Amino acid sequence: MTTSRRRFLGYVLAxxxxxxxxxxxxxQAAELLDLNDIMTxxxxxxxxxxxxxxxxxxxxxxxxxxxxxxxxxxxxxxxxIAEELAVPLHRVKVTLADARPELLFxxxxxxxxxxxxxxxxxxVAAAVARQRLLAAAATEFGSTDLRLADGVxxxxxxxxxxxxxxxxxxxxxxxxxxxxELTAKDDFTVIGRPHGRVDARDAVTGRKKFAxxxxxxxxxxxxxxxxxxxxxxxxxxxxxxxxxxxxxxxxVVTISTxxxxxxxxxxxxxxxxxxxxVTWKPGTVEGKSDTTVLRELASAELxxxxxxxxxxxxxxxxxxxxxxxxxxxxCAIADVRGGRAEIWSALKSPIVAKQTIAARLGLPLSAVxxxxxxxxGSFGRKLFFDAALEAAELSQKLGKAVKxxxxxxxxxxxGRTHPMATSxxxxxxxxxxxxxxxxxxxxxxxxxxxxxxxxxxxxxxxxPIGDKAFAQTFFQFSHTSPYxxxxxxxxxxxTGKGFNTGxxxxxxxxxxxxxxxxxxxxxxxxxGRDPYRFRHDLLRGDRSRAVxxxxxxxxxxxxxxxxxxxQGIAFHSEYKGVSACLIEIDCRPDTVNRPIRDGVAGxxxxxxxxxxxxxxxxxxxxxxxxxxxxxxxGIALALTSSLHLRDGYFLEASWxxxxxxxxxxxxxxxxxxxxxxxxxxxxxAGELGxxxxxxxxxxxxxRATGTMPTTFPINHGTLSFVPKPTIPPIPASxxxxxxxxx
Amino acid sequence: xxxxxxxxxGEQVTVDVDSDVRLLWVLRDILxxxxxxxxxxxxVCKACTSHLNGRAFNPCAVPVRDLGPGDEVTTIEGLAAxxxxxxxxxxxxxxxxxxxxxGYCQPGQIMAAVDLVRxxxxxxxxxxxxxxxxxxxxCRCGTYARIRxxxxxxxxxxx
Numbered sequence: 039m040t041t042s043r044r045r046f047l048g049y050v051l052a053x054x055x056x057x058x059x060x061x062x063x064x065x066q067a068a069e070l071l072d073l074n075d076i077m078t079x080x081x082x083x084x085x086x087x088x089x090x091x092x093x094x095x096x097x098x099x100x101x102x103x104x105x106x107x108x109x110x111x112x113x114x115x116x117x118x119i120a121e122e123l124a125v126p127l128h129r130v131k132v133t134l135a136d137a138r139p140e141l142l143f144x145x146x147x148x149x150x151x152x153x154x155x156x157x158x159x160x161x162v163a164a165a166v167a168r169q170r171l172l173a174a175a176a177t178e179f180g181s182t183d184l185r186l187a188d189g190v191x192x193x194x195x196x197x198x199x200x201x202x203x204x205x206x207x208x209x210x211x212x213x214x215x216x217x218x219e220l221t222a223k224d225d226f227t228v229i230g231r232p233h234g235r236v237d238a239r240d241a242v243t244g245r246k247k248f249a250x251x252x253x254x255x256x257x258x259x260x261x262x263x264x265x266x267x268x269x270x271x272x273x274x275x276x277x278x279x280x281x282x283x284x285x286x287x288x289x290v291v292t293i294s295t296x297x298x299x300x301x302x303x304x305x306x307x308x309x310x311x312x313x314x315x316v317t318w319k320p321g322t323v324e325g326k327s328d329t330t331v332l333r334e335l336a337s338a339e340l341x342x343x344x345x346x347x348x349x350x351x352x353x354x355x356x357x358x359x360x361x362x363x364x365x366x367x368x369c370a371i372a373d374v375r376g377g378r379a380e381i382w383s384a385l386k387s388p389i390v391a392k393q394t395i396a397a398r399l400g401l402p403l404s405a406v407x408x409x410x411x412x413x414x415g416s417f418g419r420k421l422f423f424d425a426a427l428e429a430a431e432l433s434q435k436l437g438k439a440v441k442x443x444x445x446x447x448x449x450x451x452x453g454r455t456h457p458m459a460t461s462x463x464x465x466x467x468x469x470x471x472x473x474x475x476x477x478x479x480x481x482x483x484x485x486x487x488x489x490x491x492x493x494x495x496x497x498x499x500x501x502p503i504g505d506k507a508f509a510q511t512f513f514q515f516s517h518t519s520p521y522x523x524x525x526x527x528x529x530x531x532x533t534g535k536g537f538n539t540g541x542x543x544x545x546x547x548x549x550x551x552x553x554x555x556x557x558x559x560x561x562x563x564x565x566g567r568d569p570y571r572f573r574h575d576l577l578r579g580d581r582s583r584a585v586x587x588x589x590x591x592x593x594x595x596x597x598x599x600x601x602x603x604x605q606g607i608a609f610h611s612e613y614k615g616v617s618a619c620l621i622e623i624d625c626r627p628d629t630v631n632r633p634i635r636d637g638v639a640g641x642x643x644x645x646x647x648x649x650x651x652x653x654x655x656x657x658x659x660x661x662x663x664x665x666x667x668x669x670x671x672g673i674a675l676a677l678t679s680s681l682h683l684r685d686g687y688f689l690e691a692s693w694x695x696x697x698x699x700x701x702x703x704x705x706x707x708x709x710x711x712x713x714x715x716x717x718x719x720x721x722x723a724g725e726l727g728x729x730x731x732x733x734x735x736x737x738x739x740x741r742a743t744g745t746m747p748t749t750f751p752i753n754h755g756t757l758s759f760v761p762k763p764t765i766p767p768i769p770a771s772x773x774x775x776x777x778x779x780x
Numbered sequence: 781x782x783x784x785x786x787x788x789x790g791e792q793v794t795v796d797v798d799s800d801v802r803l804l805w806v807l808r809d810i811l812x813x814x815x816x817x818x819x820x821x822x823x824v825c826k827a828c829t830s831h832l833n834g835r836a837f838n839p840c841a842v843p844v845r846d847l848g849p850g851d852e853v854t855t856i857e858g859l860a861a862x863x864x865x866x867x868x869x870x871x872x873x874x875x876x877x878x879x880x881x882x883g884y885c886q887p888g889q890i891m892a893a894v895d896l897v898r899x900x901x902x903x904x905x906x907x908x909x910x911x912x913x914x915x916x917x918x919c920r921c922g923t924y925a926r927i928r929x930x931x932x933x934x935x936x937x938x939x
Contacts, residue, residue: 108882108921234878241883242871242890244815244856251814259809285781285798303797305805308821365819365827365884365920414817414884415920446820636824637916659878663923667881670922693918694824702913704924771802771821775841778823779832780899 043718044220046158048166049213051089056170056208059089060162061215073515074613074722077151080143080493085159087141090119090167096189096202098125098167100160101135103145104152105386106237107364107413107420109724110660111152113236115160117657121228122164122221123171125189125201132236137388137408143493147386148421148541149516150613150722153656157720158220165218167208171201174208223654223718232659237412249369249383249411250443257371257439258288260432261307262296263314264448266764267321267686268537272296276315284310289436298432300440305771308445312766322536324686328358328458331482331534331683335460338533339480346466348473351560353463355553356749358680359482359688360456361696362542366414367449372429373439374399379406383426384413387489391423395430417671418541419454421488445768447691455681455688456542457482461553465523465561472561472576475523479513479550483532485539486512513546520611521558521576543671544725547612548732549750552676555608555733556746569737570595570607581713582611585649586618588711593620593647602626603644606738610729613722615652619669619734621645622707625742638678638697638758641742643735646673646705651713652721662710665727669708670699672731676739676747678703680754689761691769697758786847788813789858795844803839803847804828807855815856815887819918826917829888829895830855834862836895856887859894870894873934881921889917889927897935907935 051057062083091099098119106112116130123130138145144155168186175191176182178199185192192198223230240246265271272292275281281299282290286306290299299310342352370383379399385391385408392408399406413420429442444453459481466474486509513530530546562572570590577583586609589595595605602625609618622645632639646669655661678697681688690696732750740746749755762769785794788811795810804821807813807830816839819827823841830839831854832847839853847853859868867875870890880886892915900907912928919927 108884110881234875235880237883238875238878238880241880241886242856242874243860243867244887246883247814248817248884250808250818253812259805286801303801303805303809304818305801305809306798363920365817365825365882365918367818413882415882417920443818446822446825663878663881663921663926666925667922670924692820692822692824694820694822698918698920699922699924700918701915701924701928704913704928706909708925769822772823772841773800773802773843773846775803775823775838776832776846778841779835779837780895 044222046162046218046220048162048216048218049086050166050170050210050216052211052213053209055094055205056092056167057089058163058166058170059087060085060159062086072518073149073512074151074154076497076515077149077493078155080497081155084141084144088159088163090163092167092171092201092205092208094202094205096200097129097131098123099131101133103135103138103141105147105384105410105413105420106134107384107416109664110235110657113233114153114656114660115156116236117228117233118157118160119164121226122161123168124186127228127233129189134410134412136410137392139389139392139403141389145389146489146493148490150724150726153720154614154722161220162218165220166216169216169218170208171204174204175199229656230654233657234659246412248366248414249371250441252371252382252411254371254373254382254439257373257441258300258302259304259307260298260300260440260442261304261311261445262293262298262428263311263316264296264452264767265318265321266767268323268452270321271319273317273319281310281313284313291435293428293431293435295428300436300438304443308768308771311768312770321686326686327684328682331458332356334534335458335480338531339460339462340478340529340531342462342464342476342478343527346474348466348468350464350466351557351564353553353557353560353746354748355461355556357459357549358750358754359458359683360542360675360680361450361690362418362454362456362540363449364415364417364419367446368425368444368453369442370426370429371441372426372433374430374433375437377401377405379430381407381426381430382409382411383423384411384420385423385426386416386420387423390489391426395427398427399430399434417543422454422540447762447768450690450692450696451688452538454538454540457484457537457539459549461549463553463557465557467561467565470565472523474525477528477550477554479530479546481530481532482534482537482539484509484541484545516545516547516612517550518611520578520582520609522578523576543728547610547729548675551610551729552733552736552750556736556740559737559740560746573607573609577609581651582609582616585616585651585713588649588713589618589620589647592709592711593645595620602742604738604742606734606736606741608730608733608737610733613726615650615721615723615726617648617650617726617730619730620647621734621738623735623738623742625739634702636694637700637702638753639702640677640753641739642703643673643705645707646731647709647711648727648731649711649713650727651715652723652726653715653717654720655712656720658712661712661723664723665710666708668727669731670704671728673703673735674699675732675751676735677751678753680751682757687764691762695759784844784847785849787852789854790861797844799845800843803842803844806844807839813855813857817884817887819885826892827885827888829891829917831891831895836892856891859891868894869937870934873930876933877926877930879923879926879930881923885917885919889919892917893931897931900935907932
């Protein structure tokens with residue numbers, strides 16, 4: 039597709055109004071340096087199938103083949119189009135495309151890859167449209183001395199025409215190849231400037247529609263009575279007729295994952311689920327607990343290399359199961375009737391969802407329509423389509439439309455989790471020299487069966503890594519070596535199946551980075567070096583050193599603090615970006631033990647400074663928001679958030695059990711520094727910030743308490759709640775709401 | 781089935797539904813008022829926070845039988861009208877500080893914030909860090925810092 043840095047080939051597609059697209063491209067194998075290169079290259083061949091359409095009312099439509107789950111890509115995408123087409127941002131209408139199997143690997147949202155992969159193709163399509171509009175205006179006015187601004191083309195003598203009026207005239211009855219030149223970075227007026235989210239007004243007025251807010255005729259609420267242990271299967275139901283007769287209940291039927299109920303309201307679904315008396319068959323991890331999984335991990339650990347003859351520091355760290363549950367629980371609407379299926383859900387891998395649903399229902403792919411709705415958070419969860427598959431199965435079985443939602447307890451106990459892992463790190467040194475870095479990461483198997491595996495398989499021939507197992511490939515390609523640490527050796531081993539796993543705002547990096555940075559602190563201490571100076575001296579690359587320096591200087595690294603309060607600093611690079619975080623944490627008893635009702639207080643992060651360089655930041659405001667969220671995730675992973683496995687099920691059943699960062703854990707002093715960049719390529723941001731933040735919290739905690747933490751989150755050993763029952767699987771809603779009105 | 785009459789966002793409504801169905805589902809599933817979100821159903825995540833007679837409450841924990849004809853429920857959809865404007869000052873502060881990410885919890889956050897500012901003003905004092913720490917609404921995107929800024933700004937401007 040590239041003819042020079044800014045010259046590209048695009049297409050005007052045959053259509054009654056102006057529709058423009060980029061031409062497909064192919065990356066060179068030599069360019070595939072990391073995970074993002076692979077994903078971008080996999081998306082390129084179909085980038086010509088993604089088009090920008092000019093409407094007669096002067097608006098521009100673009101159906102984004104990615105999922106918006108809060109990361110701000112509808113806003114940044116609208117900005118790219120507004121830039122190249124010189125139209126006001128509010129006239130760019132970005133919607134989410136239905137599943138389009140012809141896009142192959144170009145409709146998966148993950149790996150923080152959206153902006154990296156779509157940055158050029160979307161701009162090329164918009165630039166083709168711009169050129170075509172100018173050509174149409176030239177015919178109209180008999181002049182080529184034209185200016186396009188604010189969606190209006192004008193001549194020097196003051197004649198004007200809106201792009202909407204040209205939408206038909208600029209169209210082409212046949213597809214044309216068009217060379218275009220993209221706007222130079224120095225001429226940007228939209229890209230790189232902070233812009234509020236395009237959907238903010240809808241969100242703050244309650245108009246933003248998530249899957250459960252969509253009205254589909256006949257789609258009544260449905261929920262599933264689930265087993266007491268992970269992936270248990272339904273046996274017999276003792277009181278089917280009784281539950282079917284309950285108020286509002288229309289249907290009760292056994293499906294593959296449990297016993298489904300459909301009713302007039304979700305409230306009545308909850309009552310019906312609680313009333314069901316079901317005999318359950320065993321689950322897939324029956325009898326397992328934290329302790330037994332830890333033993334499995336220990337026996338699967340790959341050995342470190344031969345013991346060095348020089349001094350070395352070793353650390354072994356444990357990372358417990360964590361829930362990637364978003365605030366919007368798993369949910370989907372399905373209408374499967376008359377040999378056709380229509381699905382609505384927030385899906386990050388809609389093509390795989392469509393294929394899987396079609397296969398499950400026994401329908402041809404063409405009979406299944408999958409709509410991608412706006413998602414209420416993902417964090418890895420919406421790569422999977424567990425609810426959509428269930429809704430489709432249920433709707434087919436009933437011959438009725440259903441609006442299926444998981445209860446929070448289901449989401450927490452039967453939903454996806456970030457797998458438990460251990461990470462061993464060894465750093466060998468002599469004098470002031472670091473000689474070698476080894477890491478052995480051992481994890482319960484991460485389920486990547488949401489299309490990423492197929493993507494890798496398709497790209498395998500182009501990867502310089504041979505036929506290693508997919509997870510190992512993924513691991514190697516998602517890790518770089520930021521420090522000048524001599525010989526590097528990094529290996530992943532996975533063990534154990536049966537858990538519902540997935541990524542969680544990154545796959546391995548928060549854990550591997552946290553382990554590495556803690557041992558880096560230890561090496562610095564052995565050498566009598568300051569942890570910040572030590573890192574600064576050994577980081578490769580000016581960008582890396584610059585972010586570290588920015589965080590250290592803005593955060594006042596080394597300032598005097600009372601006993602029990604300390605700083606930590608950490609670095610992480612991934613997704614073509616570099617990041618550093620400085621944390622101050624208060625571990626004094628008065629702070630740790632401050633009373634919080636139904637929550638965990640613990641150490642308080644009082645200051646967080648996060649410096650990031652992603653290259654070109656399309657929307658600095660969106661990037662800042664992402665980094666803030668990443669810091670909150672890092673705090674949660676280091677201090678409070680985990681699942682406890684016991685007897686084949688997770689004890690946590692809701693937000694009063696699972697302690698994600700809350701207002702009382704939020705740093706009162708939080709600063710995000712976006713580094714100036716002269717890069718003309720964007721990097722990924724959605725997950726980048728979690729690793730450095732988690733690691734910096736861990737390092738600060740170690741320094742404040744004088745003991746390096748080795749188990750995460752640090753409070754995992756204390757169960758801070760009374761577990762809710764597993765039968766019935768979901769708790770009753772309270773009735774005392776009015777007693778709490780203040 | 782029994783009938784229940786109350787007011788929602790300035791309009792009287794009558795619903796024919798079992799008395800113990802929680803108000804959240806009456807709003808969402810029967811009346812089609814989808815601003816209040818489900819996040820837990822047990823009054824801990826606060827995503828459904830709305831106002832009853834001007835005070836914050838959580839409709840997931842209130843059976844519809846608890847409401848009478850004199851009760852006024854305000855959801856995020858009706859908040860602006862209580863300020864007689866297109867947007868309530870708190871909603872405007874939310875836009876000014878670009879608080880929202882996925883947006884799922886934000887209707888509840890805004891309704892809780894309006895209530896917090898009201899309570900603090902009634903006590904004749906300024907918003908403190910402790911007040912902000914006390915907000916129990918969860919945000920899984922981690923927008924907490926911007927929520928704090930927006931509330932302080934709205935409180936300062938009399939919102």
